[in-house]
Amino acid sequence: MTSQELSADAGYDVVVLAGGAARRLGGADKPGVRVGGRTLLDRVLAACADARTAVVVADPRPTVRPVRWTREDPVGAGPVAALDAGLRHITAAHVVVLSADLPFLEKATVRRLLTTLRAAGEGRADGALVVDADGRDQPLVAAYRTGALRRELGRLVDAASPGDPAPLAGLPLRKLISTLHLTRVPDTVAAFDCDTWDDIATARARIREHGHVLDEWISAAKDELGLDLDVDTDVLLDLARDAAHGVARPAAPLTTFLVGYAAARAGGGPEAVADAARKATALALRWADEDTPETPAAPAPSDTAPGPDAG
Numbered sequence: 001m002t003s004q005e006l007s008a009d010a011g012y013d014v015v016v017l018a019g020g021a022a023r024r025l026g027g028a029d030k031p032g033v034r035v036g037g038r039t040l041l042d043r044v045l046a047a048c049a050d051a052r053t054a055v056v057v058a059d060p061r062p063t064v065r066p067v068r069w070t071r072e073d074p075v076g077a078g079p080v081a082a083l084d085a086g087l088r089h090i091t092a093a094h095v096v097v098l099s100a101d102l103p104f105l106e107k108a109t110v111r112r113l114l115t116t117l118r119a120a121g122e123g124r125a126d127g128a129l130v131v132d133a134d135g136r137d138q139p140l141v142a143a144y145r146t147g148a149l150r151r152e153l154g155r156l157v158d159a160a161s162p163g164d165p166a167p168l169a170g171l172p173l174r175k176l177i178s179t180l181h182l183t184r185v186p187d188t189v190a191a192f193d194c195d196t197w198d199d200i201a202t203a204r205a206r207i208r209e210h211g212h213v214l215d216e217w218i219s220a221a222k223d224e225l226g227l228d229l230d231v232d233t234d235v236l237l238d239l240a241r242d243a244a245h246g247v248a249r250p251a252a253p254l255t256t257f258l259v260g261y262a263a264a265r266a267g268g269g270p271e272a273v274a275d276a277a278r279k280a281t282a283l284a285l286r287w288a289d290e291d292t293p294e295t296p297a298a299p300a301p302s303d304t305a306p307g308p309d310a311g
Contacts, residue, residue, distance in 0.1 A: 011052040012093075012114055015086035016044055017079055017140060018058035018100035019071065024196045031058060031100040033200060036207040037220040038064075040101050040194060046223065047105040048096055055089045057082040058100070064223045077169035079140070080176050084153050084168055092146060094118070099140035101194040103203040109190040113143035116183055126180040132191035137182070139173045141190055144180075152176050231273045239281045246288025255280055 018041055022030040031041035038046075042064045045054060054067040068089050072081040083097060094117060096110055109130070116128040122145065129142035153168070156176065160167030194200050207216040218233060239259065240252040247255075259280050263272040 011050075012096060012143070013053045013055070013090035013146075014048040014051040014096040014098065015083060015090065016041070016054070016056045016058075016067075016098050016100050017082045017086070018056050019075070019082060020079075020099075025200075030194065032061065033194070035103045035194075035200065035203045036216045038223055040103060042223060044098050044100055044102050044105055046219065047102075047107050048098070048110050049107070049228070051096065052092055053090055055086045056100075057086045064226075074166055074169065077166055078171060079173050080153070080156070080171040081166065081168040083149070083173075083176070087146065087149060087153070090146065094143055095146045095149065096143045097140060097149075098142075099193060102141060102190065102192070103194060103207070104189045104192050105141065106190065109141075109185075109187055110143075112187075113141075113185055116185055117143045117145070120183055124181065125183045127177070128183040128185055129177075130187045130191050131184045133188040137174075137177075137184070138191050139177050141187075142182075148180055149176075152179060155179075229268070229270065229273070231270050235274060235277045235281075239277050239284065242281055242284040242288070246284045251284075255284070 018031040020030065022028055025033075032039050034040075035043065041056070041058075041061075045056075045063060045065050045067065048054065049065060054065065055070060056063070056067045057070055057072060059071070060069045070085045070089055072078070072085045086097075087095065094114060096113065098105065113128045113130070117125055120128070125145075126148035127142055127144035130138040132138055153176065156171060157167045192199075192203070194203055206212060214233070221227075222229065236256055236259070240256055243255040244252040259273065259276040262276040263269075266272040266276065
């Protein structure tokens with residue numbers, strides 16, 4: 001493994017392009033549009049929460065995690081100029097490049113892109129990008145070798161007219177990546193982006209479907225409360241069920257609150273939550289068992305046969 005690959009294993013950086021005009025949304029602040037209670041930008045940032053450095057190319061705004069803000073020069077010069085501005089603030093050998101309108105991007109996709117890029121080896125792949133259902137490349141859902149992007153940006157600057165004050169302005173991303181060696185990763189869910197209000201409506205409807213709503217709610221609640229904790233939600237749901245059925249319905253939310261409080265007192269972390277949940281579940285089951293009538297023990301057989309009645 002090369003020294004660059006070892007460096008990549010130590011971490012990666014992310015650049016999020018969030019300063020577009022959003023013309024098809026009527027000029028609305030697209031990164032700030034909420035889907036499932038979280039802004040689109042926060043949802044993207046959550047998918048790469050383990051990045052060493054997160055750079056967002058946009059005007060500053062509140063976010064759930066600390067980021068470094070920057071802008072392309074001139075403002076509105078397009079995605080290539082924005083990417084160039086973002087790369088000036090990163091140091092990792094690998095960089096994940098994302099748009100800010102990906103409501104269904106998950107950590108697993110980010111890791112898959114990075115793993116695919118690293119597995120290909122330097123010299124065989126400059127990047128790994130997502131391909132949508134129609135086979136179209138998504139260069140803003142991708143992981144790249146930082147050096148390869150900087151090399152191609154330099155090539156575009158050199159090809160511009162001498163003295164051009166903004167040599168990257170207005171250039172499409174396809175011009176930047178056209179000479180890169182890229183590996184494709186099909187992922188129709190992660191590729192879904194929100195360009196129109198219909199797209200926003202579709203995203204909002206999907207996360208409220210039965211198979212998604214609970215995970216979406218837990219993720220939104222953790223962001224809102226500033227929690228970075230992965231716990232076994234099945235354990236907590238089983239506890240709530242046992243408390244509700246074995247004790248009383250209001251016992252479910254109160255018990256899960258007490259479990260969280262006890263876990264915090266114990267130092268927090270998934271293990272503390274699991275331990276507190278096990279204890280509370282055992283108590284709820286013991287409580288429920290007391291409602292089951294006990295069967296009287298059968299009398300022990302006599303050692304001697306009863307004698308005949310006297311009389």
